[in-house]
Amino acid sequence: MFGNTALAALLCLLLCGLNRRLDASVLNCIPRKSVLHQNGSIKTFKEEGFFNYSTMLVREDINTLFVGAREAVYALNMEDISEKISTVYWTVPDSKQRECTNKGKNKDTECRNYIRTLHKIDDAKMYVCGTNAFSPTCAYMTFNKGQLLLENNFEEGKGKCPFDPFQRYASVLVEDHLYAATSINFLGSEPAFIRNSGNSLRTEFKASWLNEPNFIYMDMVEERQNNADGDDDKVYLFFSETAVEYDFYNKLLVSRIARVCKGDLGGQRTLQKKWTTFLKASLVCSVPELNVQLIVQDVFVLKSEDWRETIFYAVFIPQSGALDISAVCAYSMTAIQNVFSEGKYKAPVTVESSHVKWVMYSGEVPVPRPGACINNQARAMGINRSLDLPDKTLQFVRDHPLMDDSVTPIGSQPRLVKRGSRFSRIVVDRIAALDGKPYDVMFIGTENGFLQKAVNFDGEMFIIEEVQLFQPPEPVQSLTLSSKKGQVYAGSPSRVVQMPFSVCRRYETCLDCVLARDPYCAWDLAVNRCAATADRTADPQNLIQSVGKGDASSCPELRNIKTKTRTFIPGNNIQLKCSPISNLAQIHWTLNGSSIQLRNPKYYTYNGGILLFNVSVADAGQYTCQSVEQANGKQYPLTMAAYNLQPEQSQGQNTANAVTTQSPGTTQSPGNTRLTPTPPIVPDEWNPKIMLQTDDKRVLVFQILVGILACLLVCLLTWNLYKRHLPLPCVKPKVKEPSRKVPIDGVDTTAYQVSFNARGHFEASPLVNNCQTGTTVNSRITNNNNAARQRKDLDSFIIPSMLLGVDDFKYIDEESEI
Incomplete structure (x- = not known):
């Protein structure tokens, strides 16, 4: 057992060391921005009853995206794929489906026609192949005047298309x-x-x-x-x-x-x-x-x-x-x-x-x-x-x-x-930034339905953002792009989505825009917003971009953040909201210009702000929240919020378990509307364990847990002794007829014959009546009464006394068959 424990400990140490090394290697690969599923910049196409949109063909010459699904081929508008231009349905004949089912394949999934091949032949003709219920078939398809047409000259698809739709x-x-x-x-x-x-x-x-x-x-x-x-x-x-x-x-x-x-x-x-x-x-x-x-x-x-x-x-x-x-x-x-x-x-x-x-x-x-x-x-x-x-x-x-x-x-x-989440698909676009250098931007689909946009800057790994494409999450099964349109198209089992290469409006400040290091975006000083570099109307001299180094020192100074006044009742808890500018930034809080010691159990910080416990008059003052992001060895602070925290001047309020709250978008000064105490606001990220951060409280909790375990152990031991599951070495059991016991090395080895009467009650009698000679005589059965002995054997059994307590029989169900 010791060897197994040592081996487990060694494996644990090795895995911990591996995780530490991995943390060091992927530290810079945290996506700077995480964009959850939203329909503002993502367009979707799906048709009820059709699945597996796994084959795509981009035709920039006719501004059309062709999508192959199960038993259907769609022609979609590349500008907005939610607009369907035309559809061709290619179903499996009943005879083919029965033949496929007879060969052991599933009728509803495998024995269907999955479009796996879409290739352009000329401007108006394409070559398409499908699994066709494990009988691969190919055909020519035309697209003329906005209409798809599947020709009837079907060809053998063996060697051109797989039999298995999931291979x-x-x-x-x-x-x-x-x-x-x-x-x-x-x-x-x-x-x-x-x-x-x-x-x-x-x-x-x-x-x-x-x-x-x-x-x-x-x-x-x-x-x-x-x-x-x-x-x-x-x-x-x-x-x-x-x-x-x-x-x-x-x-x-x-x-x-x-x-x-x-x-x-x-x-x-x-x-x-x-x-x-x-x-x-x-x-x-x-x-x-x-x-x-x-x-x-x-x-x-x-x-x-x-x-x-x-x-x-x-x-x-x-x-x-x-x-x-x-x-x-x-x-x-x-x-x-x-x-x-x-x-x-x-x-x-x-x-x-x-x-x-x-x-x-x-x-x-x-x-x-x-x-x-x-x-x-x-x-x-x-x-x-x-x-x-x-x-x-x-x-x-x-x-x-x-x-x-x-x-x-x-x-x-x-x-x-x-x-x-594991990578599944990849497409790459090459773009020249304002510094004249080309950058390869990687768009990577994942198995949980996200799209990662990443760039490698001379060995530095950097993920600009991750965008959730599908809700609920689905794997990205197919991925293609159009550099001319600046769009990425992704297919999943249930739909197709379209997303632009970049949404520059997500970056609200110059610092945020430049630190994103997005080759498609730059800060436009003329209009004071983050704009696309492909915008012809922007003057290049007014654009600020630093893709290779992430240098945001050229950004203008930001105006001061408006201070929000918050009042509190002493003894209550209060929450001050503040979020970092990106996933790579860290939050830094100051009180009256001095850094707050976050190790103090009075404060609890999380991604949404800071929580102050048991606020007193001494905690009043100016609280400032800064988002600090580092790029190329230089730190860029950005003030995100400022609060003037003051005690409530009014009296007579019920302060029991109250928290003063105020909407982040409003301003309130002391002496204005009095705040009614409300139940404590606890953020989702807050864990109640933070209330036990001092050593004394940890020791107290540990002592309580040890006491509970000790009580449980004593109760378990007492119950086993009471039930005679454990022997008592110093106490001899009380018996009515000690002469009938047969002790061997201090252990009672007397065997009892247990029988049941007509009412179902048991009767137990020892099989030994001579302790000295050890002769076994059954006083209940005579040698000349064989018939009675046979009946008794049918309704009785023998069990050693060391395994049987008298109280144990009360747990036997009277109606059970033994």
Whole structure:
């Protein structure tokens, strides 16, 4: 037992140390502003009876947002998504639904048509796919003159759309060719990365290629443009899978990035109709304080005019649910290219003829380089297509699809680390601030329905605000944005919401506006308000903004806060309201210009203000509340409230348990209307334990608790002694016939035969009548009366006297069957 206790204590210390380190790492990742659900800046679309708004397509060219839900596709106005333009309903035929149900799937949930694919083909046509009751189907959909129309030329959706509506998958449309990563069978046990075209290609069905993957995201990067090496465009796939390279006692998930070349045609003999350029590598995103594997959940590609400046943003969560940590990592195009173009390969090695271990391949690598696209070097060798590649190169890439090197994030650390609700989706917008520098603003959806807006300033993690999108809370299942409109669109199981990139009017003062470090907002001196930087009417010379440093020293001095007079009756409690300017600010109270010692049990501070107990005449004076926020090593105080606290001059008032109260928006001076004593106002954050802050009161409470426990222990011991559950070592029990007892080592071992008469009452008689010889004689039963003995045995039983007290029989139910 001592060993278990010591182990538990050691684990507790380790967890406490881990929590302290995590607090240090995520201290600056507290959202500066928390905005609860409100309809002022959030627009919502929902239709009763339809769910799972998980697929979205932004069409800025026609100012329309297309949303795929369960058995419906909606066309919504991007300016205001609550305005529905058109709808197409795509339900499942009864025959398909019965077939799905007969295969063991749920009729009301799984055997429906979930829209999972929406891709633009041209200005008026789109490609749409649905699960169709575990029978994936695709079709073309047109949008003309504000009307959606689903064409009847349905296509087989196997390899284009998942069977399971709740299984993650990824797809991208490149030059009318659909690249998709999904499971291609009903059971979901055969994953594949497929190009659906006239010359279809797919991955090998081998664990070394794909091992129980969970597909996340897919997109193409046009690397052929301005490329001196004559390289090809590439399609990148992000997913997680069970690792094959680690010898672990349990399944270990790892994050991966894979890529194929757009011009891949497969091999001539080896890898026929298979990818010849499929390579994958581990995707690393680790928190310095933790030694835990993080798993990718979503990816967003931030593209630039120069494809070399492309950045992949990804959100990660731990494999297990023990830690509530989420992280965002960013990866450069250069780091990804170096791993695939110059990195080492991993090779499987058989150990002891049974176990396969993956190690770095140190042998000779064939030429052309396995997995590489057809470039100028290959063309110089007479290889113009993947069909021309030698079998040696193809066999190598077939057996060595995994790279030994890992893709590490920019700066070798995350862009953001936060504790709390897990991240689920991410989109990123790049904006140039007034200082001329571009900033990548991350919009991150969470599992509890919040949207985090964050920026990384040269390694400094900063969350500008968090906004509650859904009430009641729902996970963010899909997320997209429109940089042209400045809007973010989020989908959940029950609705779609729209939110602008920023609501500058939330910042009421210059200090609040500048310290927000929001690239979309700046303080306009001309109109004395926080305005959007995109507003063309604002003069840049009148705008104050400091995104990189948060320097608010240029803000003008604020006018003095009007002092509110509060009166009190001595002996009562009084509340003075004051809230900080942000979650990062701290409240500082002064009395007549001197700081209040908050450790004094007379005061209790909370987010809504301060509570004074047992106010006396000596507590009268000028109370000032300041919100102090720190940015870049400098403190910025802002006076939030001022109170003139004076004793009530009137007499005759009932002061028993009264608190003087006044609305924060009114002013009252001594001698004006007398305040009627009211019950104490206690804020929600106030805990009654604050009344016991002195050591004497703590000791008194402790003594009372010890006394109560001692009384309970004495009562429990007395009851057990009374019931004879515990033996009395110094007291011998009183018995009427001591000669009938058989003591052995001081313990009464006499056995009683207990029988019940016709009325249900018991009769107990000892089975021993000769204590010296130990001969057992039953005085109630004679040897020549076998019939009576048999009847007696049926209605009686034997029990040792040490386990039986006479009083115990009164608890036996007379009607029970024994």
